Amino acid sequence: MFSTNPQVDRHGELRHLLSIEGLPAALITRILDAAQPYAESEQKKQPVLTGKSVFNIFFENSTRTRTTFEIAAKRLSADVINLAMNTSSTAKGETLLDTVDNLAAMQADMFIVRHGSSGAPYLIAQHLAATGRNHISVVNAGDGRHAHPTQGLLDMYTIRHYKKDFTNLTVAIVGDVLHSRVARSQIHALTTLGVPEVRVIAPKTLVPAGMERMGVRVFNSMSDGLRGVDVVMMLRLQNERMQGALLPSTHEYFKTYGLTPEKLALAKPDAIVLHPGPMNRGVEIDSAVADGKQAVILPQVSFGIAVRMAVMAMLGGKA
């Protein structure tokens, strides 16, 4: 039950989107291609998922991601139901799978799931398969430290938009990789799409053991790691990580790993800067960079809706 990858069916088609790991490059490219017309279209309503029910099941707080999924589903004409589970029945002691069973009984077609524990969407997908409800698709909207595949895909869309080709790039991912599901999805996407050099830049306390086995080069200093890169992907530093034994202070973090114009000058002159949002100005990124001409942070947000539309359309069977 837990030994096979449940997200691709035996014809290689997407069944669920749980992680970028294990998706072939051709399939990732197909998703990006499918997103392009949505990104370029002026039309705000398309009859792709008419009559389908999309359930946003968020066990963790999120405004931004939930909203973009909601917008994407509505533009595809789906009915969207938003459930904030931390205030709902799980708080009353219902198990995750009981919740899933109940929602499945409400004739759901798609679950968009965010959960604080790594792997929760896998458990849901496996449970649906084991109980013969394979028609319901699961989209991982972020699970613990594990994956945030639509974020990874929208980042790839953004990079492709500005850089065209992945196979001649050097990309640096900067910040709290240890706790970041975004970083893991980015790494899988970049390595699968053939980026020859993926770098991770962080203090040793924020890099998990065995990181280099994911196909990245680990740097502990910005001056070494940023040199000559084409793309800088910043990660958000969660407030709760700033105290304690991982980092001494925000001030010191900004001084050593914050992206300032001076540090960005080490990258290629045409390097672009991405951030998954929400940003902590003065912590991981200087306002001069965040608002500068190399930042593509706002385009990321619009591309994000198109990419999520493409994923949902593909799972709904029409892309």
Added chain:
Amino acid sequence: MKLHIKGGRLIDPANKIDALGDLFIADGAVVGRQVGAGGTAMAGFTPESVLDATGCVVCPGLIDLSARLREPGSEYRATLESEMAAAVAGGVTRLACPPDTDPPLDEPGLVSMLAHRSRQPGFARVHPVGALTMQLKGERLTEMAQLAEAGCVAFGQASRSIVDTQVLLRALSYAATFNFPVWLQAQDPFLSRGVAHAGEVAARLGLAGVSVAAETIALSGLLQLVRETGARVHVRRLSSAAGLEMLTAARKEGLPVTCDVTINHLHLTDMDIGYFNPHARLDPPLRSQRDRDALRAGLASGAIDVLCSDHSPVDDDAKLLPFEEAEVGATGLELLLPLTLKWANECKVPLATAIGRVTADPARILGVPDYGLSAGQLADVCVFDPQAYTAVTRETLRSQGKNTPFLGLELPGKVRYTLIDGQLAYDGTQD
């Protein structure tokens, strides 16, 4: 009841026997053994029943040094009845249960009650391991002498660490006063806070890592205190190559330490977490292939004394959760023998040596008298077919715990008969 176990391969590691032969049992004890042709009768012995052991191995009943019965306190997960049925179906005739019941085994009355409840015909013999500290909190010592009188064979902390090293030193000294063995898991309470081995798999899956240092730091401190107190310490559930190296060095030095490994750590690695399989959520976490290979070699050479099941029935509600939220533990009593054989096959370990790790070696650690297949010894016997296979499914497992990473596999070996006190406790020929 007079029994003749006819024509099997007698393997009795304690008495250094491995030959075809016959075993004769009367009044709960072995009364005779004939080695040679196999299938011969004993002069002057008229059996009331003959068990055909052709093609089977006849060995002393297995001893499992770590099996949770969930009584008292968690009877919804398992009961003595369900777990004893699992034990005898697995050829296990004797087991030690860790003190992490609810309440913990820190009070002589509780231990007497458990010992009394488990003393029933057809049940495996139960040896409670008493709590080393009250409530397993690592603060106050338990009444060890009285607990021993009530039936405790050793003292331990189950999966809990003693954070205060002063308390640990005193607990070891006090136990050493009476020469009580202390069974501890080497785990630093702070470094062991994650859910998977700190390595590639945990990095990829986004699971909080537990570094090998969680084991080696605790082990280093523990060995230092053994040196100081002379306490007899059995290290439970060893998980790493580095830990094994330290223990091997300590034994060379002459320290009175022994150790065991679980069936899960002997066969699996962190790769077996696969797609967040909660059945692979174990304590200590499954480690790398290098570690597993070292544990397999160590068990073969005897650097690791014992293989145990670390049987921990967990109900589905606590197990079918996202990996990091799932409760640790796996069912194992019925898998101990098949996984011993699987290891022996894969690592080319002589069958008699392999059987020793689940019979004579744990008997030595427990200090069991009259254990073996010689005349006068207790007739606790396991007869199994090494050529047959055991299917591990939710339906076939007798334990109330259906949680194991081996679910769905067919494993070598099938128990035909289990005898306790010369009485048939399990007959697997009907399955």
